[in-house]
Amino acid sequence: MGxxxxxxxxxxxxxxxxxxPAEIEKAYHDALSExxxxxxxxxxxxGTAIDAVETAVRLMEDCPLFNAGKGSVFxxxxxxxxxxxxxxxxxxxxxxxxxxxxxxxxxxxxxxxxNNSPHILLASAGAEKFAGEQGLDIVDTSYFYxxxxxxxxxxxxxxxxxxxxxxxxxxxDIKGKKFGTVGAVALDSAGNLAAATSTGGINNKKFGRIxxxxxxxxxxxxxxxxxxVSCTGEGEYFIRNVSAYDVSALIxxxxxxxxxxxxxxxxxxxxxxxxxxLIAVDNHGTIVTPFNTSSMFRGWMDATGQxxxxxxx
Amino acid sequence: MGxxxxxxxxxxxxxxxxxxPAEIEKAYHDALSExxxxxxxxxxxxGTAIDAVETAVRLMEDCPLFNAGKGSVFxxxxxxxxxxxxxxxxxxxxxxxxxxxxxxxxxxxxxxxxNNSPHILLASAGAEKFAGEQGLDIVDTSYFYxxxxxxxxxxxxxxxxxxxxxxxxxxxDIKGKKFGTVGAVALDSAGNLAAATSTGGINNKKFGRIxxxxxxxxxxxxxxxxxxVSCTGEGEYFIRNVSAYDVSALIxxxxxxxxxxxxxxxxxxxxxxxxxxLIAVDNHGTIVTPFNTSSMFRGWMDATGQxxxxxxx
Numbered sequence: 001m002g003x004x005x006x007x008x009x010x011x012x013x014x015x016x017x018x019x020x021p022a023e024i025e026k027a028y029h030d031a032l033s034e035x036x037x038x039x040x041x042x043x044x045x046x047g048t049a050i051d052a053v054e055t056a057v058r059l060m061e062d063c064p065l066f067n068a069g070k071g072s073v074f075x076x077x078x079x080x081x082x083x084x085x086x087x088x089x090x091x092x093x094x095x096x097x098x099x100x101x102x103x104x105x106x107x108x109x110x111x112x113x114x115n116n117s118p119h120i121l122l123a124s125a126g127a128e129k130f131a132g133e134q135g136l137d138i139v140d141t142s143y144f145y146x147x148x149x150x151x152x153x154x155x156x157x158x159x160x161x162x163x164x165x166x167x168x169x170x171x172x173d174i175k176g177k178k179f180g181t182v183g184a185v186a187l188d189s190a191g192n193l194a195a196a197t198s199t200g201g202i203n204n205k206k207f208g209r210i211x212x213x214x215x216x217x218x219x220x221x222x223x224x225x226x227x228x229v230s231c232t233g234e235g236e237y238f239i240r241n242v243s244a245y246d247v248s249a250l251i252x253x254x255x256x257x258x259x260x261x262x263x264x265x266x267x268x269x270x271x272x273x274x275x276x277x278l279i280a281v282d283n284h285g286t287i288v289t290p291f292n293t294s295s296m297f298r299g300w301m302d303a304t305g306q307x308x309x310x311x312x313x
Numbered sequence: 314m315g316x317x318x319x320x321x322x323x324x325x326x327x328x329x330x331x332x333x334p335a336e337i338e339k340a341y342h343d344a345l346s347e348x349x350x351x352x353x354x355x356x357x358x359x360g361t362a363i364d365a366v367e368t369a370v371r372l373m374e375d376c377p378l379f380n381a382g383k384g385s386v387f388x389x390x391x392x393x394x395x396x397x398x399x400x401x402x403x404x405x406x407x408x409x410x411x412x413x414x415x416x417x418x419x420x421x422x423x424x425x426x427x428n429n430s431p432h433i434l435l436a437s438a439g440a441e442k443f444a445g446e447q448g449l450d451i452v453d454t455s456y457f458y459x460x461x462x463x464x465x466x467x468x469x470x471x472x473x474x475x476x477x478x479x480x481x482x483x484x485x486d487i488k489g490k491k492f493g494t495v496g497a498v499a500l501d502s503a504g505n506l507a508a509a510t511s512t513g514g515i516n517n518k519k520f521g522r523i524x525x526x527x528x529x530x531x532x533x534x535x536x537x538x539x540x541x542v543s544c545t546g547e548g549e550y551f552i553r554n555v556s557a558y559d560v561s562a563l564i565x566x567x568x569x570x571x572x573x574x575x576x577x578x579x580x581x582x583x584x585x586x587x588x589x590x591l592i593a594v595d596n597h598g599t600i601v602t603p604f605n606t607s608s609m610f611r612g613w614m615d616a617t618g619q620x621x622x623x624x625x626x
Contacts, residue, residue: 122520215528242555249566
């Protein structure tokens with residue numbers, strides 16, 4: 001079956017262990033588990049890394065617990081505005097969409113851009129038109145409505161909060177913040193790597209802000225020579241550091257291990273004052289999930305078939 | 314006066330020497346010269362690299378000869394749609410705008426995003442709203458109209474040409490193609506590096522395509538540790554290779570010289586099948602302008618004060 005491996009994340013944050021009601025923690029645990037197993041199923045049946053990361057991310061997009069697809073936060077206009085990217089380490093092909101509002105699964109639109117256009121990044125109405133022509137699932141904006149997220153937006157919409165923080169909706173009795181974004185990285189039995197990231201961005205975000213998720217090299221990167229990476233956190237710091245590609249460059253150019261490279265990259269984010277984490281898998285099947293926050297929703301499985309789900313350190 | 318240096322480009326292409334009417338070649342030569350001297354003037358009077366690259370790029374944005382600002386090509390809806398980015402190597406701060414239609418100088422909007430928002434990339438109407446609130450020059454879309462560009466668009470709009478090539482408007486008696494994009498890189502007397510890139514994208518482009526110009530790490534990057542880079546050409550290849558940051562990574566992690574690093578990065582673009590070039594300056598004031606096309610409109614000056622303008626190899 002080869003050295004298959006997959007890791008997923010459902011966002012980093014500053015949640016503290018013991019502060020989340022058990023039933024909510026269980027709901028997240030179950031959703032991460034379902035996403036992880038679905039991606040692993042693709043790999044263990046000889047599927048490609050690209051299909052595995054798309055499958056895993058789609059399930060998280062469809063789950064309102066995560067800030068991506070259904071369950072995305074609201075922007076300052078009260079609209080759900082989503083970004084996603086996917087990259088194939090086999091040929092360095094990539095696709096991404098930004099500022100889309102009516103595509104049910106932005107990650108599948110990103111994949112269609114990669115496979116069926118000569119472009120990499122399509123934005124807003126143009127990206128939606130392309131997705132429609134590709135036969136992807138187009139939905140009414142109301143599909144993305146989630147009561148909890150909307151309630152949070154109503155509380156923040158008159159504040160300048162997109163400048164202040166990147167919190168997403170959590171039940172009001174939970175302390176701490178949680179960044180958006182879901183992602184997956186995988187190594188398939190043919191030795192190919194892939195990475196995928198999808199996000200609803202920042203609650204109450206203004207001015208058409210695009211974060212690191214749809215930016216190849218910043219939030220998403222894959223290269224069979226080295227590794228596949230998907231980031232989560234304060235996206236601007238990952239853009240300034242070109243973080244996802246930097247992991248690859250440290251491995252390729254400095255001979256760092258995946259652990260060394262990702263530790264260095266998270267340190268650089270922290271040095272600029274940023275918070276977040278990433279998941280990565282290298283071409284040997286090594287999996288790492290470093291973060292400098294107190295929590296990162298994550299899961300991983302390798303060829304042993306043992307399932308790992310974790311939220312806190 | 315320190316080791317100041319500046320380089321600019323007005324786009325790479327496949328023009329052949331001797332095929333351009335002398336008066337058109339002279340017009341480009343004069344426009345490049347004016348931009349270069351304006352940026353150099355900032356540096357030689359103790360100004361910052363950031364101000365120098367902004368100044369140089371603004372002049373090319375205002376000149377209808379270049380595919381950026383006034384003179385931008387038309388997208389498939391018959392609209393001029395522009396992207397720009399700027400990065401400060403001193404602190405890795407960056408700003409960018411994408412898909413903007415009414416901002417006279419997109420590079421100045423990118424600078425405002427960098428200086429006056431916590432974000433890096435703002436897109437479409439949101440970016441325009443931000444630029445307006447920042448007091449930047451907002452113009453009617455008709456400001457960007459250029460008869461020559463519009464004529465070319467009319468000739469191509471019913472073809473699927475944005476898929477096929479990236480040609481921009483040239484008088485019909487000129488053979489070859491010319492990619493869009495203008496850019497500047499500079500080292501100031503305080504030892505700070507900066508890079509700026511601005512573009513009208515691809516003639517007849519569809520689906521909200523965003524290229525490498527506004528993507529930090531792909532088309533634009535600056536870091537005082539290493540170098541400042543601005544790219545031009547088939548943007549998708551520069552995104553897939555994370556080309557601008559890759560130059561920096563090869564210098565920092567492999568100890569490459571600027572010549573070695575940029576040669577390698579242009580080779581990687583060619584290996585994927587891409588065409589284009591870049592300008593770069595390192596923190597010693599070394600300037601390079603490599604490209605794998607037959608032409609790249611460019612100019613450079615270092616502390617000696619000698620002005621260089623070139624179009625062909």
